[in-house]
Amino acid sequence: MSVAELPGQQGLHLLYSDHHGWLKGWLYKGLGNAADAADMAHDVFLRLLVKPASRGFSSPVDARAYLCAMARGMCVDLWRRREVERAWLDTLAAQPEPFEPSPEFRMMVIERILEIGAVLARLSDKAQKAFVTRRGRSASRAAPRPRRRRRRAKWCSTPCCSTWTTPMAR
Structure with missing residues (x-):
């Protein structure tokens, strides 16, 4: 009896x-870690439990092809997440010592x-x-720039002068 029936x-x-x-075993070859391979294999079947395949499998080859495609996509998600986590940890390592965000904040950022x-x-x-370029430019300007105090023009109060002047710097 096939799975489709x-x-x-x-x-x-x-x-x-x-x-x-x-x-x-297939995931172990790709991930190189038995624990990650076991977790990922269980996650694939958990995803199948939550969202079943739209069609049944007529042969074991079809079933394995479907499982491989799901697992491959989940591995890409795993690698992407680890890359983001690694970049975040590198950013934290570059921060001054007193800055240590909570684990909840770290997860929220990731x-x-x-x-x-x-x-x-x-x-x-x-x-x-366009998005990355725009955000990259604004991120480079995110550091506060020293602001110049604008001198306000005032009317010279001496009777001999009838022009606008700026106050002298002290």
Whole structure:
């Protein structure tokens, strides 16, 4: 009996029992870490449980191809998240010693960066470049510039002078 012929939970159980070990080994080759491979394999099946495949699998080859495609996408998400976390930790390391944000703040910043990345991924290349260029310029100007005090013009109060002057610097 193929997976396509079985109702939801039984089909998923059969798919899990037939392909979990294989998927974990395949992920281990790509990730190089047994713990990450096991987590990712379970996450793939958890995602299948939450959002089942739109069609059944007529053969084990189809099932493995679908599982590989899901796992590959989830690995890309994992690598992207780790890259963002690494960049954030590098930024924190460059901060002065007294600055130590809370773990909640760190997670909030990382989540926000990932949300921005997801929104940018939906834009055209031209729009992405415009956004990054604009934000890069404003970030370089984010440091406060020393402000020059503007001298206010005042009327000279001496009777001999009838012109605008600026106060003398003290």
